[in-house]
Amino acid sequence: MLASEASVGVPRESGGRMERNTTKICAPIMADSVDEMVANMVKAKAGGADLVEFRLDSLKSFHPQQDLRILVKDCPLPSLFTYRPKWEGGQYDGDEKERLDALRLAMELGADYIDVELQAADEFIKSIHGKKPEKLKVIVSSHNYQNTPSVEELGNLVARIQATGADIVKIATTAVDITDAARIFQIIVHSQV
Numbered sequence: 348m349l350a351s352e353a354s355v356g357v358p359r360e361s362g363g364r365m366e367r368n369t370t371k372i373c374a375p376i377m378a379d380s381v382d383e384m385v386a387n388m389v390k391a392k393a394g395g396a397d398l399v400e401f402r403l404d405s406l407k408s409f410h411p412q413q414d415l416r417i418l419v420k421d422c423p424l425p426s427l428f429t430y431r432p433k434w435e436g437g438q439y440d441g442d443e444k445e446r447l448d449a450l451r452l453a454m455e456l457g458a459d460y461i462d463v464e465l466q467a468a469d470e471f472i473k474s475i476h477g478k479k480p481e482k483l484k485v486i487v488s489s490h491n492y493q494n495t496p497s498v499e500e501l502g503n504l505v506a507r508i509q510a511t512g513a514d515i516v517k518i519a520t521t522a523v524d525i526t527d528a529a530r531i532f533q534i535i536v537h538s539q540v
């Protein structure tokens with residue numbers, strides 16, 4: 348997985364140059380209930396995570412108004428909300444508008460990050476234009492569960508994600524050969540948003 352973030356990070360001294368350390372550890376939480384998610388976010392903090400990803404599509408029953416309020420307010424770490432549809436490898440199989448509404452609500456309630464799939468990004472980003480809180484970062488993601496494409500294809504993908512207005516580029520690919528990782532490293536260098 349590749350996540351690139353240009354604008355956030357703690358500057359650090361390195362050989363006389365100031366560099367940004369943008370690496371963060373994110374703990375994804377998939378659970379049947381909000382109670383379980385709350386228990387897991389406490390464990391994530393104790394384990395040293397920098398942020399928590401709530402996979403809303405894993406919840407067996409989900410009441411956005413009530414549940415998102417709890418997750419945002421009770422989270423001791425910056426929160427990332429993902430509502431992954433089946434067509435991108437997740438578990439949500441419902442109405443697309445309801446899915447994007449839930450992500451918008453998470454934003455309004457104070458989420459720090461929202462993950463939206465490349466296919467839905469234009470619509471989502473347009474819909475929050477002028478309403479996006481300053482602290483919110485939109486992650487535009489793309490998943491490939493078959494393989495890791497060529498550097499050229501990955502580069503094109505990064506460009507398509509950047510063109511949506513993403514704050515953070517996220518690409519998850521499947522490594523089928525040890526050299527696949529090298530292509531991801533090559534792309535990281537060119538993927539600053």
Ligand SMILES: O=C1C[C@@](O)(C(=O)O)C[C@@H](O)[C@@H]1O
Pocket residue numbers: 348375400402429462488490519
């Ligand atoms: O996009 C991803 C990648 C992931 O699906 C994985 O399997 O690595 C895990 C998810 O929680 C995350 O949002």
